Amino acid sequence: xxxHGLGIPTTRALSIAGSDHPVFREATETAAVVIRMAxxxxxxxxxxxxYWRQMHDELRVLADYVIDTFYPxxxxxxxxxxxxxxxxxAVARRTARLMAQWQGVGFCHGVMNTxxxxxxxxxxxxxxFGFLDAFDANHICNHSDEQGxxxxxxxxxxxxxxxxxxxxxxxxxxxxxxxTQAALETYKAEFGAAIEAQFRAKLGLATAQDGDMxxxxxxIGLLDAQRVxxxxxxxxxxxxPGAGGDLAQDAPLRDLFPDRAAFDAWAVDYxxxxxxxxxxxxxxxxxxxxxxxxxxxxxxxxxxxxxxxRGDDGARDFSEIERLLTCLRRPYDxxxxxxxxxxxxxxxxxxxxxxCSS
Numbered sequence: 001x002x003x004h005g006l007g008i009p010t011t012r013a014l015s016i017a018g019s020d021h022p023v024f025r026e027a028t029e030t031a032a033v034v035i036r037m038a039x040x041x042x043x044x045x046x047x048x049x050x051y052w053r054q055m056h057d058e059l060r061v062l063a064d065y066v067i068d069t070f071y072p073x074x075x076x077x078x079x080x081x082x083x084x085x086x087x088x089x090a091v092a093r094r095t096a097r098l099m100a101q102w103q104g105v106g107f108c109h110g111v112m113n114t115x116x117x118x119x120x121x122x123x124x125x126x127x128x129f130g131f132l133d134a135f136d137a138n139h140i141c142n143h144s145d146e147q148g149x150x151x152x153x154x155x156x157x158x159x160x161x162x163x164x165x166x167x168x169x170x171x172x173x174x175x176x177x178x179x180t181q182a183a184l185e186t187y188k189a190e191f192g193a194a195i196e197a198q199f200r201a202k203l204g205l206a207t208a209q210d211g212d213m214x215x216x217x218x219x220i221g222l223l224d225a226q227r228v229x230x231x232x233x234x235x236x237x238x239x240x241p242g243a244g245g246d247l248a249q250d251a252p253l254r255d256l257f258p259d260r261a262a263f264d265a266w267a268v269d270y271x272x273x274x275x276x277x278x279x280x281x282x283x284x285x286x287x288x289x290x291x292x293x294x295x296x297x298x299x300x301x302x303x304x305x306x307x308x309x310r311g312d313d314g315a316r317d318f319s320e321i322e323r324l325l326t327c328l329r330r331p332y333d334x335x336x337x338x339x340x341x342x343x344x345x346x347x348x349x350x351x352x353x354x355x356c357s358s
Contacts, residue, residue, distance in 0.1 A: 001013050001325060001328065001329070002296065002297040002328040002331070003107070003123050005328045005329045005330065005331050006101075006105055006293055006296070006331055007101075008098070008101045008102070008105070008107070008123060009094075009098055009101075009120070009121055009122045009123060010122055010123040010124075011036045011037065011038040011041075011118075011122055011123065011124050012036065012037045012038065013034055013035070013036055013037075014035045014036065014037050015034075015035045016032055016033070016034055016035070017032065017033045017035060018030065018031065018032045019031040019032070025355075025356075026355060030310070034126075038118070038120070038122055038124070039070065039120060040066070040069070040070060040118075040119065040120055041118075041124070042062070042066055042118070042119045042120075043114065043115050043116065043117055043118060043119060043124070044114040044115070044117040044119065044162055044163075044165060044166040044169075045113070045114040045115030045117070046062060046119070047059060047062060047063070047119075047166055047169040047170060048114060048165060048166075048169045050062065050169070051168070051169035051170075051171075051172065052169075056172045056173075059169070059170075059172060059173065060172075060173055063084055063087065063170065063173055066087065066119055067083055067084075067087055070119070070120060071086075071087055071090050073086075073090075074086035074087045074090060080175075081173065081174045081175045081176065081179070084170055084173040084174045085174050085179055085180065085183045086183075087170075088163075088166070088167055088170060088174070088180065088183040088184060088186075089183045089186045091119055091121065091163070091166065092163050092183070092184055092186040092187040092190065093186060093187075093190045094120065094121025095117070095121050095159050095162075095163060095187065096156075096159070096186075096187045096188075096190035096191035096194055097121065097190065097191075097194045098121045098122075098123065098159075099155060099156045099159045099191055099194075099195075100156075100191060100194035100195040100197075100198045101194075101198070102123070102155060103152075103155065103156065103195060103198070104195075104198040104199070104202060104291070105131065105231075105293060105296060106131050106132035106135070106152070106230040106231065106296070107123075107129070107130075107131055107132075108129060108130050108131070108132065108139060108140075108141040108150070108151075108152050108155070109123070109129055109141075109150060109155065110127055110128035110129050110130070110141045110142035110145065110150055110354065111125065111127050111128060111142060111145075111150060111356060112150050112155060112158045112159065112162065113162075114162045114165045114166070117159070117162045117166075127142070127354075127355075127356045128141055128142035128143070128144075128145075128354035128355050128356060129141060129354075130298075130299050130354060131230075131231070131296040131297060131298055131299070132152065132230040132231075133229055133230070133231075133298060133299075133344075133345045133349065133350075134227040134228065134229055134230075135220075135223040135224055135227060135228055135229070135230045135233075136152070136224065136227065137151075137152060137153040137220065137224045138151045138152065138153055139151060139152045141354055142354060142355060142356070143353040143354060143355055144355050144356065156191055156195075159187070160184075160187050160188070160191075163184050163187055164184055167180045167181070167183065167184045168180075196208070196212070196213055198291075199212075199213070199216045200212055201287070201288075201291045202234055202237075202288065202291055202292055203215075203216070203237070203270070203273075203288075204237075204238065204274075204279065204284035204285070204287050204288040205273070205274075205277065205279075206277055206279065206284075206287070207277045209273070209276065209277075211273075212273070215266075215269060215270065215273060218266055218269075219266060219270075222257075222262055222263065222266055225259075225262075226256075226257045226258055226259060226262070226263075228256045228257060229256065229344055229345075231292075231293065231294070231296050231298075231342075232256065232342070232344065233253070233256055234288070234292035235289070235292050235293070235294050235342075236252050236253040236256070237253060237288065237292070238284065238285040238288035238289050238292065239252065239253070239285060240253050240267065240270075241281060242271055242274045242275065242279055242280075242281050242284070243271070244267060244268065244271050250267070254267075289332060290332055291332075292332075293331035293332050294331060294332065294333070294334065294335075294342050295327050295328055295331040295335070295338065295341050295342055296328075296331065297324070297328060298341075298345055298349070299345075299349060299352045299354070300345050300346060300348070300349035300352065301324060301341060302324075303349075303352055304320060305320040305321045305324055308320045308321075309321055323338070324341070326338075327341055
């Protein structure tokens with residue numbers, strides 16, 4: 001539901017069914033099942049299931065169902081293999097846009113195998129997920145992912161790999177490996193355009209100019225080296241005056257950086273870029289606050305709600321879940337009553353470990 005509030009395509013949560021029946025995972029836990037809703041739960045892996053069993057008739061039935069139900073425009077591509085190639089392109093575009101949105105808000109999925117990739121470009125199968133606190137491009141949110149395959153910076157590449165697995169599964173229908181590969185390459189251009197648009201919006205830039213992504217890349221490197229809080233940085237950036245020189249005004253943002261001089265150097269170039277397009281501070285701030293959330297479902301916020309609902313300190317209390325849900329429905333709005341949810345995480349948050357049983 002937090003992802004839905006952010007405007008990111010996702011399955012939805014209808015309810016939670018709980019039980020005191022023990023479940024044996026990494027430790028003995030009480031049972032719970034999230035009842036989720038989506039237009040479809042067909043995944044990339046659904047096609048692989050039939051491909052690897054050489055069940056090509058069933059593969060065609062599934063592909064035709066997905067096209068006719070969710071991608072009817074693919075039928076207009078022509079006859080024979082054309083609709084299936086068009087399907088690959090359409091799924092690649094949706095997946096690319098989803099990855100750009102994940103990267104923009106600092107969302108880490110944790111287990112991006114092909115069975116956790118929606119054919120509709122939805123965020124699906126929340127297990128060891130998390131939102132970045134202190135920015136680390138190589139952050140791993142699943143402690144069982146020892147090689148960092150699904151680290152934050154790897155997610156766009158893993159999505160591309162998973163699309164290739166989907167393409168391989170559909171070759172019996174597309175009939176040509178090269179044509180299938182060409183359809184899959186749609187992902188790269190779509191992701192490139194989507195991520196550029198994402199970060200221009202996050203920076204409050206109203207126009208596209210050469211050098212914008214170089215400015216973004218310098219910033220990402222700086223945030224990574226300084227371990228600056230991802231969500232707080234972007235939100236506070238909207239309040240940075242376009243005209244520099246007043247360190248007191250810059251302090252709320254500048255003080256997030258241990259090396260303030262490094263931030264100052266980047267800010268000079270950022271302000272120069274704003275001046276090139278005649279940026280107006282109030283208008284820029286309004287644009288930025290529509291794409292840079294103030295509130296995300298940080299791990300420690302979820303952990304506190306879980307402990308209270310579980311009754312770790314007495315009676316079970318679900319009120320914190322309700323408060324979080326209320327706040328996260330409007331993550332881009334100023335909500336003074338929930339200001340503590342937007343604060344830097346406590347020290348103990350860095351010691352939380354998530355796995356597939358989370």
